[in-house]
Amino acid sequence: GQSLEQPSEVTAVEGAIVQINCTYQTSGFYGLSWYQQHDGGAPTFLSYNGLDGLEETGRFSSFLSRSDSYGYLLLQELQMKDSASYFCAVFPGRDSNYQLIWGAGTKLIIKP
Amino acid sequence: DGGITQSPKYLFRKEGQNVTLSCEQNLNHDAMYWYRQDPGQGLRLIYYSQIVNDFQKGDIAEGYSVSREKKESFPLTVTSAQKNPTAFYLCASKTGGDSVTEAFFGQGTRLTVV
Numbered sequence: 001g002q003s004l005e006q007p008s009e010v011t012a013v014e015g016a017i018v019q020i021n022c023t024y025q026t027s028g029f030y031g032l033s034w035y036q037q038h039d040g041g042a043p044t045f046l047s048y049n050g051l052d053g054l055e056e057t058g059r060f061s062s063f064l065s066r067s068d069s070y071g072y073l074l075l076q077e078l079q080m081k082d083s084a085s086y087f088c089a090v091f092p093g094r095d096s097n098y099q100l101i102w103g104a105g106t107k108l109i110i111k112p
Numbered sequence: 113d114g115g116i117t118q119s120p121k122y123l124f125r126k127e128g129q130n131v132t133l134s135c136e137q138n139l140n141h142d143a144m145y146w147y148r149q150d151p152g153q154g155l156r157l158i159y160y161s162q163i164v165n166d167f168q169k170g171d172i173a174e175g176y177s178v179s180r181e182k183k184e185s186f187p188l189t190v191t192s193a194q195k196n197p198t199a200f201y202l203c204a205s206k207t208g209g210d211s212v213t214e215a216f217f218g219q220g221t222r223l224t225v226v
Contacts, residue, residue, distance in 0.1 A: 033214065045214035098160075
């Protein structure tokens with residue numbers, strides 16, 4: 001089967017740094033993406049990793065290790081507006097009939 | 113501006129009634145998806161389509177139906193056979209095939225059975 005695992009909830013303090021992990025088990029792999037979803041809203045794309053290493057976009061960074069089937073999203077200088085759910089997603093390609101495979105999401109709670 | 117539009121934003125359904133959720137995109141994307149999201153949960157795939165006039169069942173297709181007569185449109189019908197349809201429904205699109213690109217989501221339709 002195809003599966004992704006991520007923590008259900010993470011709590012952090014405003015201004016701090018938080019890391020959200022994602023491990024995956026899929027038959028094919030083209031890349032790992034991260035999406036943010038605020039309560040009542042639609043998911044929006046944050047980042048994509050197709051190769052090993054770190055991708056940085058402002059306060060957000062995403063890391064991938066293909067040999068470990070593992071990635072993480074790093075959020076720095078946390079702001080209250082970062083309170084949301086974060087989903088990792090894998091695109092296995094033809095092996096999944098071109099479906100995106102989604103993690104269950106991590107709810108990020110930020111305390112002042 | 114290009115994007116993906118879902119309508120209506122809120123929908124109320126009576127018991128035993130079929131309802132249709134609209135999803136339109138002008139991004140020229142081949143692939144379109146329907147997801148269901150229950151409170152505090154992740155995305156569950158209902159149906160997806162890689163090309164016009166073709167679609168595939170996802171993990172929870174029972175009680176739902178779709179059509180893909182035009183590239184731009186992928187409506188979802190929630191039938192009376194769906195016993196617990198109250199949920200947040202999200203439509204998404206992306207370029208098709210092996211290309212790895214971001215998925216774009218509509219703003220969702222919140223369906224409530226009354």
